Amino acid sequence: MSQKNGMITLIGAGLTGPLLALELVKRGFQVEIYERRADMRRVHMSAGRSINLALSARGIHALKQAGLWDDMQKIVIPMKGRMMHSAASEITFQPYGRNESEVINSISRADLNIALMNAAEERGVKVHLQMRCTGIDLSRNILQLRDEETGEKHSAAAGVVIGCDGSASEIRGEMLKRSRFNFSQQYLDYGYKELTIPAVCGGRHALETNALHIWPRGNYMLIALPNVDGTFACILFLPSGGRDSFEQLSTRAAVLEFFQSRFPDAVPLMPDLADNFFANPVGSMVTIRCSPWHFEGKALLLGDAAHAIVPFFGQGINCGFEDCTVLLELLDRHGADWNKVFSGFERARKENTDAIADLAIENFVEMRDRVGDARFLFRKKVELALQEKYPQRFVPKYAMVTFLRVPYATALKRGQVQDRMLTELCEHIDRVEDLDWKKAERLVYSELSPLELP
Ligand SMILES: Cc1cc2nc3c(=O)[nH]c(=O)nc-3n(C[C@H](O)[C@H](O)[C@H](O)COP(=O)(O)OP(=O)(O)OC[C@H]3O[C@@H](n4cnc5c(N)ncnc54)[C@H](O)[C@@H]3O)c2cc1C
Missing domain, CATH: 3.50.50.60 (FAD/NAD(P)-binding domain)
Structure with missing residues (x-):
């Protein structure tokens, strides 16, 4: 043979x-x-295979x-941005891109x-x-x-x-x-677990449909991506051991108390939370x-x-x-x-x-921690302003990776240069209007060549 x-x-x-x-x-x-x-x-399908992907x-x-x-x-739902849910149940929306065409697509x-x-x-x-x-x-x-x-x-x-x-x-x-x-x-010292937010009456979504919902909580987070049947596929990312970890959530009471205190606005949307939690395995990430x-x-x-x-x-x-x-x-x-x-x-x-x-x-650190931070959100605004002014040269890292097919290695390298630039430009200001445009122009032209697209 x-x-x-x-x-x-x-x-x-x-x-x-x-x-x-x-x-x-x-x-x-x-x-x-x-x-x-x-x-x-x-x-x-066996439990643990129902996550949604962002295409x-x-x-x-x-x-x-x-x-x-x-x-x-017919089987994708465009997500226009991140909907952040704070611990005080306040909601903030942060668009992913500059317009309606710059979206990511949720698919089961x-x-x-x-x-x-x-x-x-x-x-x-x-x-x-x-x-x-x-x-x-x-x-x-x-x-x-x-x-x-x-x-x-x-x-x-x-x-x-x-x-x-x-x-x-x-x-x-x-x-x-x-x-x-x-x-x-290399395994992360974190695990993930799938959970579900069921559809509400009439098969509607219980939360804004066209968004990726995030409950960022410092070193852990919950996310929810919409499904075409009105449900949300959620993923809880938690450390494997130690404080606020999967190891500690071993009883129904512990799970309910944890969610109630950390994700209070999500709890009423998850009537089967504890059953769901114990039915699904903890996945690993490598x-x-x-x-x-x-x-x-x-x-x-x-x-x-x-x-x-x-x-x-x-x-x-x-x-x-x-x-x-x-x-x-x-x-x-x-x-x-x-x-x-x-x-x-x-x-x-x-x-x-x-x-x-x-x-x-x-990006794990960005999602679970920084997206809720006012300075981070301000940097994002400056980033968009720079992109608007120098669209051929200053393209946010997220856009290079997600909306364009720029080689990942180029996105990584240019992203590092842009991050340093943003730190320098944002250091002493809180409003985009106060940006030193002369300095910005000097930095952009000296450090970033026009971006070549495949
Ligand atoms: C929690 C989570 C969230 C994710 N979110 C996203 C996202 O939003 N966007 C995104 O782009 N990616 C995401 N991913 C990653 C994405 O799921 C994987 O990158 C993708 O599935 C890889 O595709 P693949 O075909 O290489 O492998 P897989 O999709 O894993 O397929 C491998 C196949 O091989 C079969 N198989 C394995 N071993 C054998 C064997 N010995 N003999 C025969 N068959 C075998 C398996 O049953 C399986 O069907 C996520 C992953 C996880 C875990």
Whole structure:
């Protein structure tokens, strides 16, 4: 048994797998996917898989290229900004962008997954469900598989293998056994738990629909993203241990008391809070870096399998879909010269995925702590004023990452320069009118070249 000619075998029908698969079929390849889960279109999802994702420019671009975005309009809700809920139940709105087109889009992970699986199958991708890959012989591309329903084990010849199997990738695990494979994983000392705000009568949303709601509380936070069925998918991010942690919330009374005192305006909206809390597991968050992502033109890692990041910039899947865009561009340029395509892919992506990993960790502090701070909000106003005056040069970091497809590494570097500039310009002022525009102009022209857009 040896590698199947002309076939591409993907491991994982999560989010990147089906999108990549259908684009590969479009290019004339035969594509199959092995997925360990049961069919989510028929089986009720297990607790812990109902989070919502924020889709933005990079993800949307890839979905448009695949011809899927227009149809997805009915399952997304645009979020125009952050709605901050203070401990005193005061509400402040902070727009994400300059206008109504600069929004991020809330979508249920399950709805997105189902739409992608349907589209992949319609275009001829063969999806083997409940087939867990338990290993791979990388030199011959032979997969070890376990049927999750019967427990039966068998081997199968694979084509070129692309590991789209997420942050705990089996394919990466096999690469790790070989020499000269670099790998690091860093867990946050935080966990997350999914909760729900049900729809109110008539299926309406209990809070403003077109916003991402945040209850920032210093070193922890609650967030809520709208769903098309009138519910909100909430995520509570808390330290794993110590003060105000998951460890301490071990009884219904403790949970209710915690929410009542920390998120008082959210409690009346969550009638099943305690049941919900104990029904859902605590998830963990990890940053994974590794290299090389490919093996002898026979296997490649893509998406979270290559570079899992923490979720605080809402970029995990946007980055994974951008991986697909870049890989397909290289394939269109070089044809099926897999060595060239895979090494070019890693060269193009690694610096950028490392950058978004750093940006995502940095954004955790911003979301849970700084968004409620008056100085932070003032800096945001100055940022927008600078962008308005120098739109080619001063583009806020958030906009570069979210609304544009500026390489992440560029966004990180320019963001650091702009942060220093803002600190200098905002130091002694409290009103945008008092900005020293001469100094601003000098700084902008000396430190920021015009931004090149892909
Ligand atoms: C709490 C949270 C919030 C997030 N919010 C956002 C957000 O707002 N915006 C955003 O862009 N991203 C967000 N993300 C990140 C996003 O979910 C991931 O980046 C994205 O799902 C990665 O896609 P993927 O295809 O690489 O992996 P996955 O979507 O994880 O898919 C991997 C698939 O492989 C299957 N699989 C795994 N192992 C095997 C095996 N051995 N054999 C066969 N099949 C296997 C799995 O069952 C799964 O279906 C968030 C993540 C979390 C945890």
